[in-house]
Each structure stands twice: as C-alpha cells, then as structure tokens.
Amino acid sequence: MVPAIVWLSMTFLSESHEINKTTQIPPAPLIETVNFEGMDIKNGPQSSFPVRELFNPETLQVIDSSDIPNIGLDDDDLPLLWLLEVESFAESDKAKVMMQELRERGHSAFIHIADDTNTASYYVYVGPKIDRRRMVYEKIAIDKAFSTDAVIMQFVR
Numbered sequence: 817m818v819p820a821i822v823w824l825s826m827t828f829l830s831e832s833h834e835i836n837k838t839t840q841i842p843p844a845p846l847i848e849t850v851n852f853e854g855m856d857i858k859n860g861p862q863s864s865f866p867v868r869e870l871f872n873p874e875t876l877q878v879i880d881s882s883d884i885p886n887i888g889l890d891d892d893d894l895p896l897l898w899l900l901e902v903e904s905f906a907e908s909d910k911a912k913v914m915m916q917e918l919r920e921r922g923h924s925a926f927i928h929i930a931d932d933t934n935t936a937s938y939y940v941y942v943g944p945k946i947d948r949r950r951m952v953y954e955k956i957a958i959d960k961a962f963s964t965d966a967v968i969m970q971f972v973r
Contacts, residue, residue: 876899876901876969876970876971876972877969877970877972878967878968878969878970884896884948884970886947886948886949887946887947887948887949890972895946896946896948896970896971897943897944897945897946897970897971898943898944898945898946898947898948898951898968898969898970898971899941899942899943899944899945899951899968899969899970899971900941900942900943900951900954900955900958900966900967900968900969901939901940901941901966901967901969902914902918902925902940902941902942902958902962902964902966903939903940903962903964903966904937904938904939904940905937905938905939905940906935906936906937906938907938908927908929908936908938910938911927911938911939911940912927914940914962915927915940917962918940918942918958921957921961923942923954923958924942924943925940925941925942926940926941927939927940927941928941942954942958942966944971948968951968952968955968
C-alpha cells in the first residue's frame with residue numbers, strides 16, 4: 817500500500833502545471849496636462865473693500881453683554897464675531913513682544929496699526945471667536961497673566 821501512495825504522489829507531483837504569466841494590471845491611464853491661467857495680481861479683481869478695514873477699530877463696538885446672545889447670527893445671517901482688545905502701544909516693538917507672548921500661550925493674537933493721526937498706535941487683539949463665552953474665558957486668563965484690563969468687542973459689519 818505504501819508503494820501505491822508513493823506512486824500516486826509522484827504521479828501528481830510530476831504533472832506540469834502551467835502558470836498564467838500574463839499581467840492582470842490594466843495599462844496606465846492617459847493623463848493630459850492642464851494649463852491654468854495665472855492671475856495678474858497687479859491688475860486682478862479688486863475687492864469691494866480694503867482688507868485692512870476688516871479689523872478697523874471703527875467696526876468694533878463694546879456691546880452690553882445682556883443685549884447680545886453668546887453665539888448666533890447677525891442681521892445678514894453671518895456669525896457674530898468677538899475680539900479681545902488686549903492693549904495698545906505707541907511702539908511697534910512692545911506690541912510685537914506682547915503678540916508673541918500671547919501666541920506662545922496659545923492665543924491667536926494679531927496687531928492692528930491705527931495710523932489715522934500723526935502718530936501710529938499699535939493695538940494687540942486676540943480672536944476672532946464666534947462664542948463670546950470663550951472670549952470671556954480668554955480675557956480672564958490674559959488679564960491674570962499680563963495684568964491688563966482687556967476689552968471684549970464685537971465686530972460689527
């Protein structure tokens with residue numbers, strides 16, 4: 817019986833099995849290059865308002881907190897935006913130091929230069945936020961850390 821098993825296994829193993837070596841990978845797709853027209857920055861479309869005006873102090877108002885909800889939409893169905901005016905400086909270096917310290921502590925700080933008069937003022941802001949409660953929390957933390965009396969302001973469009 818053992819010789820029969822050996823004979824069957826040798827017969828099975830000696831049969832040649834043909835392997836299909838043709839590729840099953842489809843050919844690469846034809847990719848055509850697309851040229852985009854560049855925008856002429858100098859003569860490109862002009863925005864309807866200067867970007868600098870977005871955070872103009874004239875568009876910021878101190879609002880009585882009881883009149884406005886903490887989060888919501890304005891009359892144009894745009895989100896209410898809150899900024900924190902941390903401090904104003906007469907020298908840009910001091911404003912940059914304050915902004916850098918705020919950023920190192922995780923606040924989104926920026927400087928607005930108000931040069932409406934003969935002297936420039938450098939305002940350090942944090943924000944914007946869409947939830948006034950978060951801005952109140954940041955005001956408390958910043959006032960404590962920097963001994964300031966920051967003002968929460970609403971951006972009014």
